[in-house]
Amino acid sequence: MGHHTITEITEEKYHFNGRSKMIAIVLLVLGLVLAGIGAMQVQNHWNDAQTEEVATEHAEGAHHNETPAEHHGEAAGEHEAGTHDEHGANWMSRVWANLLMNSYYFLLFAVGALFFLAVNYVANAGWATLLKRIAEAMTSYIAVGFVILFAVIVLAKDQFYHWVTYFDQGLAPGDAGYDGILESKSWLLNSTSLYFLIPFIVIVWYGIRMKLRQNSIKEDQEGGLGYFRNSIRWSAGFIFFFAFSFSALSWLVIMSIDAHWYSTMFSVYNFAVTFVTSLSVMMMILLYLKNKGYMEMVSDEVVHDLGKFMFAFCVFWGYIFLGQWLLIWYANLPEETVYFAARLEGIYRPMFFVNIFMCFLLPFLVLMMRNAKRNPLVLLVAGLLILVGHWVDVYLMVMPGVVGDHASIGLLEIGTTLAFAGLFIYIVLNSLSKANLYAKNHPYILESANHDVGP
Amino acid sequence: MYQAEIRKPLVTGGKSYADVTNDICRPIENKPSSSWWLGFSVALVLLLVLIGTLGWTTWEGIGTWGVNKTVMWGWDITNFVFWIGIGHAGTLISAILLLFRQKWRMSINRSAEAMTIFAVLCAAVFPLFHMGRVWLGYWPLPLPNAFGSLWVNFNSPLLWDVFAISTYFSVSLVFWYLGLIPDIATVRDRAKSKGRKFWYGFFAMGWNGSARTWARYEVVALILAGISTPLVLSVHTIVSFDFATSVIPGWHTTIFPPYFVAGAIFSGFGMVLTLLLVARHVMGYQDYITSEHLEAMCKVILLTGSIVGLAYITEFVIAAYSGYEYEQYAFMNRMFGPYAWAYWTMMTCNLIAPQVFWSKWARTTPWFIFIISIIVNIGMWFERFVIIVTSLHRDFLPSSWVMYKPTWVEAGIFAGTLGLFFTLFFLFAKFLPVINMSEVKTIIKDKE
């Protein structure tokens, strides 16, 4: 048993060869093709449905055609953001919504990995040092991922954010359609936030990411403790900045879709999604590499601890979900329940429960047993559950506010997701092949190689 | 276990196993020092104050307190939340830090857990006596009663509190006791007098250090840690539900659960630092509670203080964003209303003061840490005061707006719970090993 101490780290490099490259590219292309077909289907279907709906609405005396003034003149409490936003929806809304949710979702993986790196530095944790390069490679997606997200936001902001179209009208009090609630949010919901605050936040993250990566590579070449200590300082600064900036980002990009609704937990909730999904992606990449015969030094003990982290943050997500849900359900204030009402009624209802099952209950039961966290197959299943579950989670954050009742999951959704997955895999594996798989001069690397979870 | 070269030793002074036993058993086996007697007497006097003021409250009724129809929760619930919060660090240190393999927890977990248990006891005093008729204190239990089959209300956060706090208290007690058993056995085997042999033998449960028992023991400790971690989170979450399930602006906000938990850890670490800095100095345990420990605790203070600060700012920003005038007024009233001084005390103590721990000098200078830890304690008391009193005193109906002032009875009860807390802590320091010997012995050879 474990009395054989490892004292040297083998040098190992990942080769991003033809086959893996091929798979990534095929995923990307196939995804794009499927998304294209899906988009056309949606367009045709939408036009048909639209004609029908107009006909029924006229026949029934059209609740939907009430004037905006009547609609907005109601008390804030009775305002239903969920039904409001679909008014301007067209088939392109669904395409854009797909792009928004996927570009956001995949960006979260990369940001979560950066947080993981920083936390390990700050906590002086040694066990995960062997996994450092995987996390670093994941962070390389931030740049591309953000460019896509930002492009989507800039190009289709009026699709997502009805406050954008509202502010364009420039209404004064007393005008038809004047919305006092939206007016009072203009200090945050404005184009400066969209065009400058969001890029500023992510550029700072990426800058710190570059610094950490540079330190890590230089440490490989030169050794010494200087880069390590420097990274700790940058990590501490990152975590501090991240806490505030991530909140702002999640409010601006996602929460303002349902602009009338607000929840102070929302940013924490998004953070929970970020961390648990990026841990699961990290686990997937690790399992893939081990399957390919790489990373032999990563023992079952380290895999076990990463599995424990997945388990722990599954529970954390469940806790944050319950915290937000319970308080809104309990207090029963209409301006808050509107968010859940839109998701618990109609077409989103099944997905709401799927979300809870796949993000919390099933992985919780699967990962609870000790042996499960040492079995690659079980970990793979748990990881997939979490990733698909949180895809649904983000879907539920974005769709009701953008496309309302016209959402469904079809080729468009699947294709877009596959395309993003292909892109993510390509970028991350490509970055992984650029450096040694082990940060061999990291002062804690041997702790990780000799890690032992104990009883 | 393998340790990286750059890790600093957590026990200094080249201690052997026998040294550890001797050092830590010394206060238990010797006569108490005069400083112990002095501290203990002061604590006892305060305990008498507690008994007196509680007696007066019971005799005269809640009318002796400053609470009124608008501010129906005042110092009592402020103090309740304050003590419960302090009670979070112990289990955090022993459970969460055990799961995170932070070895620096080993010298401080015992006293932090003891603190947890005593703090929860102090906390329990307040809701129990606020019920007015304390002899009916068993009514919140799910018991059948004589007036028909009306049961307790499972929809009520106050009932959740009853379950959460009693579970927390008993599980923490079990966890603490389980950790104590091997050390009690050590004291038992060193005991000279018959009485000591009997009592320590009684509580050691026949522990003999068998490898089989140790193997089981470690698994049990790990599982207990695993379930205690969500338990710690749940307790303060449920305490936050007491407020957040209502519709009162300033109380009803979804971030309350994690924000209260972070605040609890923050205040708990504040109190742990206050106590340990004194204990370390008085008992001469500088080799066991080294500057590494202090630094790590300061970092936790910095982290949780910043999370609390993040929550303050989130609440404030989202209140501004909400477009909901009552919510916005609640926050303006906090900042510029009649209790603004409390709000700014809270902000200064909780958000600004801990930021000094970005400096390494601040994290390694004991007297300075001591000052900051006191400031954190004060700040976290004010946080609860701000949440409770300023949210209540101006409600939806301006005709019911009032001010709240505590009476001498409330002040006496608060001072009295400090007495209860310190009385128990002094007794603990006299009769039980304040540092976990068996755990510390596993790390003294890490650096050789």
Add this chain to the structure above:
Amino acid sequence: MIDKKVQIGDKKFTLGVFNDEGKLLNAVRSLRKKEVNIFDCYTPFPVHHLDKEMGIKRTNLTVIAFICGALGTTTGFSLAYYMNVLDWPMIIGGKPMDVTVFTSFIPIMFELTVLFTAFGMVIAFFTRSSMIHGFKQDILDLRQTDDLMLLAIEVNEDQPISDDEIKSIINNEGALEIRERGQALEVTY
């Protein structure tokens, strides 16, 4: 349920006394190589890997923990459901007390899960380790809870090598001293 193996009783033992856990581990390893059956070790603190070296199987107390936890969850739900839904339904805060207020039951279900797990497991631990008042427990040396580590080997015909060989192995691995049972102080609680 009760672990008979820790009951020393009247058997005859060879005791190796160590003051270093590394030496103890080496001795255990060498003895196990010769397939000597080790009765038990007594240490003042948990020695990492000692259980694995001795060939002690991982405890199944976690199963008990799981069962108790599941029992706690069920109890929590049953309490709430019986009292507030079946026996005396109420409408509080506009929420009729039926199973749709399940959310309200979760906190207490959780607390009872933790409570039952903790107590169930700890009680099982005490029982399994014979740590019950009135039970005989053998303390072979008063310093086994202080700074000495004891290695106990039963002397009987089943051992693959002779007692002298065992003693020489223990000696070679750097034991402070080797005792036979009877020389040590016996304290029984």
